[in-house]
Amino acid sequence: MDIALGKLEHVNARTVWQSEARDFTPWLAQNLGLLGEALGLDLELVQMEAPVGNYACDIEAKENGSGRRVIIENQLESTDHTHLGQLVTYAAGLDAAVIVWISTGVREEHREAIDFLNRHSRETVDFFAIALELVRIGSSPPAVVFRLAASPNAWAKNAAARPEVSSRMNAYRAFFQPLMDELRDKHYFTNARIAQAQSWYAFSSGVTGFTYGLAFTAKGELRAELYIDVEDASRNKAIFRILDEQRIQIEQQLGEAAAWEPLPERRAVRIGLVRPGTTIEYAQANSEVAHTWAIQRLLKLKEVFGPRLRPALAAIATVADAPAGQDRTTFD
Incomplete structure (x- = not known):
């Protein structure tokens, strides 16, 4: 049997992004999910060109699960000593917990340097070196591949951290881990x-x-x-009002009443679905019930609100800036 197979070809990154600053960094900022898949992190953009003294880090992001600050430094060429120094400087200046170095080629001495930093940093700080590759088959458009060249030993770092974690905190971790695995592997909800x-x-x-x-x-x-926080109280409240005007339709689509909370004393606002009488102890004893409820509600929130987010954001684009209220307090 003759089977026609294409040949995988590597593409020079400079043929797609001529400039790191003008082309690649803005593209990456809009496609952090692809990088997040390689890192196993759920990333959200904070800003490009984050200032550090007289210099600027290419991208500042955050890890949604933990709120950890993430910095990303890009190179459309092989790693060098200059960028290694910049990476450490930016990490210190921004007090970053996740430090990512992307380049089209990771030299062995720089891979070893990242491994060294991971071995000797505290367990809450992670360094990554990522090799950027572009590939295609035949005349197909190029596809981006992020390959881990150096990364933290997660098992070792987690083990080092565990003795200081209370049994209750470990119970939360035990609840969220299988839930996160199903959301990622089955529903593609998170990285x-x-x-x-x-x-x-x-x-x-x-x-x-x-x-x-x-x-x-x-x-x-x-x-x-x-949870809505575009870092401006007046804009958050305006988005909330836009969604609240659709409350009847939204709750019909959700299949249940929601808790609409404008949080007047805070900057952010939120709209939630609540399951009373569900402590972590209950969830441990009834894990299947709690996991099923949680996954169904998260998927339903994304299904119902997902298509409404960008239109709501566009609708409040003209809302004037107002003094920010309190910083985000994630949950009561």
């Missing part, structure tokens, strides 16, 4: 791979300023929600 020892988790919506969250609250509830 995150490692659950944190905390009572809440936030997932990227794909639109900056909007996250889907899941939390155990102090009131003994399990809560799934859309």
Whole structure:
């Protein structure tokens, strides 16, 4: 039997992005999900060209699950000592917890340097070296491949951190890990791979300023929600009003009533679905029930609100800036 197979070809990155600053960095900022898949992290853009003294880091982002600050430094050529120094400088200047170095070629001495930094940094700080590749078959458009050249030993770092984590925090981690795995592998809802020892988790919506969250609250509830914080109180409230005008239709699509919370004393707003009487102890004893409820509600929130996020953001583009209120407090 003759089977026609294409030949995989490598493409020079400079034929796609002529300029790192003008072409590649803006493209990456709009496609952080692709990088997140390689890293196993759920990333959300904060800003490009984050200032550090007289210099600027290419991209500042955050990991939605933990809120950790992520910095990304790009090179459309092989790694060099200059960029290694810049990477460490930016990490210190921005107090980053996840440091990512992307280049079209990772030299052995720089891979070893990243491994060294991972071995000798505290368990909450992770360094990655990523090899950027472009490939295609025949005349197809080029496809981006991010290959891990150096990364933290997650198992070793997690093991080092565990003795200081309470049994309750470990119970939260045990609840979120299988839930996260199913959301990632079955529903393609997130890129995150490692659950944190905390009572809440936030997932990227794909639109900056909007996250889907899941939390155990102090009131003994399990809560799934859309959290809105575009870093301006007046814009957040305006988006909330736009969505609230669609409340009847939204709740019909959700299949249940939602908790609409404008949070007047805070900068952010939120809209949630609540399961009363669901503490972490209940969830441990009834994990299938709690997991099923959580996954169904998160998927439903994305289905119903997802198509509304960008139009709502566009509709408030003319809202004047107002003094910011309190910083985000993720959950009660």
